[in-house]
Amino acid sequence: MRFCISLLFTIFFLLNPEISPASSLKLITGNWEPYSSSDPEKPGITTEIVRAAFDAVGIETTLTFYPWARCEKMIQRGMDVVAFPYVQTAEREKFALFSKPILTERTYLYYSKRHMKDFDFTDYKSLRKYRIGTLNGFVHQEFFKKNNVPATAVKDNTAALRMLLMNRLQLFPINSLVAEKELKKNFSVKKDEIRHTKTPMYEVPLKLMVSNLNPQAHSVFSQFSKGMSILRRKGTVDKILKKYK
Numbered sequence: 501m502r503f504c505i506s507l508l509f510t511i512f513f514l515l516n517p518e519i520s521p522a523s524s525l526k527l528i529t530g531n532w533e534p535y536s537s538s539d540p541e542k543p544g545i546t547t548e549i550v551r552a553a554f555d556a557v558g559i560e561t562t563l564t565f566y567p568w569a570r571c572e573k574m575i576q577r578g579m580d581v582v583a584f585p586y587v588q589t590a591e592r593e594k595f596a597l598f599s600k601p602i603l604t605e606r607t608y609l610y611y612s613k614r615h616m617k618d619f620d621f622t623d624y625k626s627l628r629k630y631r632i633g634t635l636n637g638f639v640h641q642e643f644f645k646k647n648n649v650p651a652t653a654v655k656d657n658t659a660a661l662r663m664l665l666m667n668r669l670q671l672f673p674i675n676s677l678v679a680e681k682e683l684k685k686n687f688s689v690k691k692d693e694i695r696h697t698k699t700p701m702y703e704v705p706l707k708l709m710v711s712n713l714n715p716q717a718h719s720v721f722s723q724f725s726k727g728m729s730i731l732r733r734k735g736t737v738d739k740i741l742k743k744y745k
Contacts, residue, residue, distance in 0.1 A: 524559075524560040524561055524562050525554060525559055525560065525561045525562070525582060525720065526561075526562055526564070526580065526581045526582065527550065527551070527561050527562065527563045527564070527581070527582050527583075527584065528563075528564050528565075528566055528571050528574060528581045528582070528583050528584075529546075529547065529563065529565060529566075529571065529583065529584055529585070530565060530566060530567060530568040530571055530637070531565060532544070532568075532585075532675075532678060533678065533681050533682075534677055534678070534681050534744045535547070535585055535605075535675075535677070535678070535706070536565075536584075536585065538565045542743075542744075543563075544744075545603065545677075545740060545741060545744050546584055546585040546602050546603060546706060547563065548740045548743075549602055549603070549728075549731065549736075549737060549740055550584050550585075550602060550708070550724075551563070552727070552731055552736055552740070553724050553727030553728045553730075553731055554723065554724065554727055555727070556726075556727040556730040556731060557723050557726050557727045557730070559723055559727075567636075567637065568635070568636065568637030568638060569636045569637035570637075571583045571637070572586075572592075572637055572709075575595065575596050575709055575710065575711050576595045576596075576711070577711075578711045578713035578714070579711065580711075580714060580716075581710075581711075582708050582709070582710050582720060583708070583709045583710070584602065584706070584707070584708045584709065585602055585603070585605075585706035585707065585708075586598070586639075586706065586707055586708070586709040587639040587704045587705070587706065587707070588704075588705070588707055588709075589639060589642055591642050592709065595711065595712060596709045596710060596711060596712055597709075597710050597711075597712050597714075597717045597718075597721070598707040598708065598709055598710075599707045599708035599709075599710075599720075599721040599724050599725070600707070600721070600724075600725055600728070601705035601706065601707055602705075602706045602707060602708070602728075603705070603706050604703060604704065604705050604706070605675050605677075605703070605704060605705075605706050606675065606676050606700045606702075606703045607640065607673050607674060607675045607676070607700060607701050607702055607703075607704075608621075608673070608674065608675075608676055608679070608696035608697050608699075608700050608701060609621050609627075609671045609672070609673050609696060609697045609701050610661070610664060610671070610672050610673070610674055610679060610694055610695065610696045610697075611664060611670060611671050611672075611694070611695060611696070611697075612664045612665055612667065612670075612693055612694060612695075613693055613694075613695050614665075614693055615664075615667040615670065616670055618695075619671075619697060620697045620698050620699050621697045621699045621700070621701050622699070624643065624644070624647035624649050625647065627644075627647075627649045627671065628648065628649055628650065630670045630671050631652070631668070631669050631670045631671070632644070632649060632650070632651045632652070632669065632670065632671045632672065632673075633651060633652050633653075633654045633660045633663060633669045633671070633672040633673075634651040634652065634653055634654070634672075634673070635653065635654065635656070635657070635660075636653050639702075639704070640673045640701065640702075641653070643701075643702065652669070654669075654672075657672075657674055657678065657679070657682050658682065658686050660672040660674075661682065661683070661686070661687060661694060664694065665687075665690060665693060665694070673701050674696075676696070676700075677744075679694075679696065708720070708721065708724060
């Protein structure tokens with residue numbers, strides 16, 4: 501009898517993907533200030549928006565921080581988690597599904613004006629002759645690989661900017677808001693030595709990413725879209741953005 505009841509519940513949840521036996525939705529992200537941060541006082545733009553959107557439709561969330569490459573691996577393995585903020589690419593579409601955009605982000609190529617003359621981005625082919633840095637788990641790593649641009653993986657943005665100043669790297673891609681935060685925090689004395697291209701290397705939407713093996717993926721996205729509509733209607737997204745300016 502107990503087996504029959506258990507079987508009925510299992511069938512019920514499979515046929516009703518919007519109703520989950522889980523008590524809360526598991527969110528995962530990495531440190532990428534000001535978009536996501538483990539600082540409870542300022543958790544980041546996308547962190548606040550994503551959690552507020554789910555809260556608006558009555559869905560509780562938990563949040564865990566991991567290295568970016570590990571977040572992506574967890575999705576690849578089909579784990580029951582929601583990763584953000586991620587860029588949708590052809591490579592990631594092989595194992596993941598994506599929500600509607602949270603925000604749009606711009607990434608520029610940064611360089612040292614002491615070691616390079618004025619430089620602007622035109623196409624990926626033109627980058628092949630430069631010493632370029634990249635970060636594991638970031639979308640620009642995939643873009644470089646796709647366009648046969650040699651790039652050296654570095655520890656983090658701080659290390660990359662130091663390498664620009666030391667002329668160990670010539671170019672490094674960083675989101676404009678992330679760079680502004682990083683320069684103010686760790687390079688206040690030398691921030692005027694760092695410039696970025698006038699043309700962004702890319703401008704792309706940031707999204708939620710869920711494994712394509714997750715039966716509740718579309719339900720998660722549907723609820724997120726409803727929550728985002730509520731936030732926009734109330735002006736919550738604009739208020740969150742203003743907090744980080």
